Amino acid sequence: MGDLGAILLPVSYPHRRLISTRWADNDVYGHVNNVEYYAFFDTIINAYLIEQGALDIHAGQVIGVCAESHCTYHAALAFPEAVEGALRVGELGRSSVRYELALYREGSDDPAAEGWFVHVFVDRASRRPVAIDGRLRSALEALA
Amino acid sequence: MGDLGAILLPVSYPHRRLISTRWADNDVYGHVNNVEYYAFFDTIINAYLIEQGALDIHAGQVIGVCAESHCTYHAALAFPEAVEGALRVGELGRSSVRYELALYREGSDDPAAEGWFVHVFVDRASRRPVAIDGRLRSALEALA
Amino acid sequence: MGDLGAILLPVSYPHRRLISTRWADNDVYGHVNNVEYYAFFDTIINAYLIEQGALDIHAGQVIGVCAESHCTYHAALAFPEAVEGALRVGELGRSSVRYELALYREGSDDPAAEGWFVHVFVDRASRRPVAIDGRLRSALEALA
Amino acid sequence: MGDLGAILLPVSYPHRRLISTRWADNDVYGHVNNVEYYAFFDTIINAYLIEQGALDIHAGQVIGVCAESHCTYHAALAFPEAVEGALRVGELGRSSVRYELALYREGSDDPAAEGWFVHVFVDRASRRPVAIDGRLRSALEALA
Numbered sequence: 001m002g003d004l005g006a007i008l009l010p011v012s013y014p015h016r017r018l019i020s021t022r023w024a025d026n027d028v029y030g031h032v033n034n035v036e037y038y039a040f041f042d043t044i045i046n047a048y049l050i051e052q053g054a055l056d057i058h059a060g061q062v063i064g065v066c067a068e069s070h071c072t073y074h075a076a077l078a079f080p081e082a083v084e085g086a087l088r089v090g091e092l093g094r095s096s097v098r099y100e101l102a103l104y105r106e107g108s109d110d111p112a113a114e115g116w117f118v119h120v121f122v123d124r125a126s127r128r129p130v131a132i133d134g135r136l137r138s139a140l141e142a143l144a
Numbered sequence: 145m146g147d148l149g150a151i152l153l154p155v156s157y158p159h160r161r162l163i164s165t166r167w168a169d170n171d172v173y174g175h176v177n178n179v180e181y182y183a184f185f186d187t188i189i190n191a192y193l194i195e196q197g198a199l200d201i202h203a204g205q206v207i208g209v210c211a212e213s214h215c216t217y218h219a220a221l222a223f224p225e226a227v228e229g230a231l232r233v234g235e236l237g238r239s240s241v242r243y244e245l246a247l248y249r250e251g252s253d254d255p256a257a258e259g260w261f262v263h264v265f266v267d268r269a270s271r272r273p274v275a276i277d278g279r280l281r282s283a284l285e286a287l288a
Numbered sequence: 289m290g291d292l293g294a295i296l297l298p299v300s301y302p303h304r305r306l307i308s309t310r311w312a313d314n315d316v317y318g319h320v321n322n323v324e325y326y327a328f329f330d331t332i333i334n335a336y337l338i339e340q341g342a343l344d345i346h347a348g349q350v351i352g353v354c355a356e357s358h359c360t361y362h363a364a365l366a367f368p369e370a371v372e373g374a375l376r377v378g379e380l381g382r383s384s385v386r387y388e389l390a391l392y393r394e395g396s397d398d399p400a401a402e403g404w405f406v407h408v409f410v411d412r413a414s415r416r417p418v419a420i421d422g423r424l425r426s427a428l429e430a431l432a
Numbered sequence: 433m434g435d436l437g438a439i440l441l442p443v444s445y446p447h448r449r450l451i452s453t454r455w456a457d458n459d460v461y462g463h464v465n466n467v468e469y470y471a472f473f474d475t476i477i478n479a480y481l482i483e484q485g486a487l488d489i490h491a492g493q494v495i496g497v498c499a500e501s502h503c504t505y506h507a508a509l510a511f512p513e514a515v516e517g518a519l520r521v522g523e524l525g526r527s528s529v530r531y532e533l534a535l536y537r538e539g540s541d542d543p544a545a546e547g548w549f550v551h552v553f554v555d556r557a558s559r560r561p562v563a564i565d566g567r568l569r570s571a572l573e574a575l576a
Contacts (some may be wrong), residue, residue: 020164023186024321027555028314028489030202034498035312035474036553038467040460042167047224058174065468080191125548170460170469171411172345177456178354179330182323201316210322214358266319293456308452311474330455345464368479413543 013086013102014143017044021079031076032083038069041101041117044085054139061129064119067096079106082106085124089143095129097140098122157230157246158287161188165223175220176227182213185245185261188229198283206274208263209280211240215259219249234286239273240264241284301374302431303404305332305376307365309367319364323426329389332373342427350418352407355384359403363393370394377431384408385428402427445518445534446575449476454509461520463508463516470501473533473549475575486571494562496551499528503547507537514538521575528552529572 019040027033048063055064077083081106084104091098098118102111123130132140163184172178190208193199197206221227228248235242242262246255267274276284307328309373315321331333337343343352365371372392379386386406390399420428451472459465478496481487487496509515516536523530530550534543555562564572 002264019165019166020187022163022183023190024183024312024315024323026201026316027312028318029495029497030316033312033474034501035467035470035497038470039166039168040326042467043164043223046167052226064192064463065461065507068502069466070500073498074501079187080194099486167460168459168465171456172458172460172462173353174460175349177330178357179323179326179456182326186321186323202307207317209317210361212358212360216356217354238389306452307454308450308475310471311453311478312471314489326455331511334455338512347459366477368482387455412526 013088013100015044015048015083015087017047017087018106019043019085021077021081021083021085023079026079031078034071034073035114037071037077037103037113040083040085040103041071041099041115042066043071044101045089045099045117045119047144048087049136049139052135052139056135061124062121062136063124064121065127066117067119067129069115070117073113075110075112077098077103077112083112087143088109089140090105090116090139092132092144094131094135095122097132099119099143101139153194157232158185159188159192159219161191161229162250163187163227163229165225165227167223169214170223175222178215178217180255181215181221181247181259183216184227184229184247185213185215185259186210186242188245189263190233190249192231193280196283196286198241198280199272201215205268206265207268208265210261211264211269212262213259214261215257217257218248219254219256220251221247221256227256229287230255231287233284234260236276236288238275239266241252241276243287260262300365300390301376303332303336305313305375306374306394307331307373309365309369309371319366320325320356322359322361325359325365325401325403328373328391328404328428329357329359329370329387332352332375332389333387333405333407336375336431337424337427340416340423340427340430342424349412350424351370351412352409353415354405356406357403358405359401360427361401363398364402365393365400366426371400375431377428378404380420380428380432382419383410385420387393387431395405402425440566441489444466445520445532447476447480447519449479449517450475450517451475451515451517452514453509453513458511464511466503466505467548469503469505469509469535469545472515472517473501473503473531473547474498476519476533477531477549479572480519480575481568484567484571484574486568493556494568495556496553497559498549499552500550501547502549503545505545506554507542507544509535509537509544515544516542519575521572522548524564524569524572524576526563527554529564531575
């Protein structure tokens with residue numbers, strides 16, 4: 001009582017995206033290969049940034065480079081079912097951001113996998129870190 | 145006149161499926177790599193058969209093996225836009241089927257690519273051709 | 289006798305490249321997914337052109353776009369065995385080239401698959417066809 | 433003196449494997465997509481186990497399922513250069529193993545990426561953990 005801090009609030013993800021699986025995702029054991037989970041992470045993050053007008057992957061001066069990623073696998077996914085991806089920003093720095101992600105079998109409330117992914121934003125030509133600002137920063141702040 | 149056979153009817157596809165693109169689909173030139181078009185073909189075909197209860201990829205005695213495939217590329221697709229796949233059966237034999245497929249940018253009426261794909265149905269263990277019958281044949285006939 | 293034209297000469301491929309398979313190549317039926325064969329084609333062709341100094345995929349003014357591709361599957365490949373790819377030029381036009389390819393299980397003389405692939409060379413910015421000349425033409429002529 | 437613990441010994445990897453990159457590995461920024469690094473991990477691990485006769489991915493009663501994976505990216509890799517993968521076992525439990533991996537540009541001594549990967553070995557049918565023993569345990573011990 002008076003100790004609300006001790007109550008673990010469920011993590012909530014402000015952004016969600018449905019991803020269709022593909023025949024080739026299933027590996028020899030009949031489920032989506034662990035590698036594809038990272039392809040889903042990549043897809044959720046970049047599609048969000050592009051659709052927000054925060055990242056121009058073809059001609060923008062600033063690009064996002066992956067510095068670190070991680071995934072914990074809880075349950076199997078399998079083609080042809082769809083995957084629901086969920087995204088939030090866990091930490092937003094000057095030139096880098098740590099995303100936190102979850103993947104769900106469509107219709108399920110229990111994540112099949114949880115992970116995180118660190119993007120460092122760099123200059124396209126020099127590949128040196130740049131400050132996150134403008135539409136990119138606001139798009140990321142909206143997920144915090 | 146009286147020569148209606150000479151009028152080319154537009155090809156119609158009885159089955160359609162929306163497929164989400166992924167970050168990794170785009171190649172260094174900024175568009176979906178030509179290889180992924182075949183992954184879309186595979187996905188449309190197998191998802192249809194599985195959802196019709198016509199193919200059990202995990203335990204069924206009969207599996208479909210690709211004998212030949214082809215794709216003609218008309219226009220570029222690019223992540224993050226979705227792709228609409230269209231499928232019909234062009235020829236249905238005793239143990240093989242020739243699918244005809246088209247891929248569209250979502251919302252477009254002009255195919256970005258057209259192709260075909262031959263499945264031979266074989267016994268999972270012996271890999272020898274088997275007759276297409278039962279639910280598999282009716283699922284394929286429905287696309288003819 | 290006097291009918292040498294009837295003797296089928298074996299197709300010979302001037303360029304060969306060993307490609308390692310990956311865990312994810314195997315699909316649920318335990319063999320390399322048909323789609324990956326096209327990834328092998330792409331790899332053999334582009335690696336050859338890059339290593340010949342005939343194509344600069346990062347900054348060159350001219351890029352190769354796939355217009356059409358085809359594969360006929362004869363036998364299964366499977367991870368972890370390596371694949372030997374073979375390449376020759378079947379037809380060389382003003383701005384396009386038709387490659388002919390074969391894939392072998394390492395150590396085998398019988399192709400597991402044969403196919404072809406048409407590259408149209410275009411201007412990177414305008415995507416309009418350009419004439420094949422210079423090092424690009426000589427690299428392709430060397431495979432004819 | 434007496435402070436040898438402070439000297440960082442270089443991590444050594446008892447197993448190495450050369451992996452060829454593919455055209456499709458390069459993403460829109462011109463380097464191997466971060467996701468493929470995990471495909472390299474998967475490939476190094478499973479190829480080793482298969483070639484040691486420690487894992488039968490087609491018919492064995494025991495299969496390896498990924499429970500967790502991680503990668504830290506130090507430098508870019510790019511098609512068409514080859515990647516050298518290095519593998520060791522960091523921790524070997526009753527039914528799970530933690531592999532530690534590094535990826536190098538061919539000929540380089542500085543890892544382009546380092547990561548780890550946890551395999552839990554389970555019964556193919558029930559997917560319940562099983563004890564690692566026999567050839568599987570000896571193959572893993574050889575990498576410790």
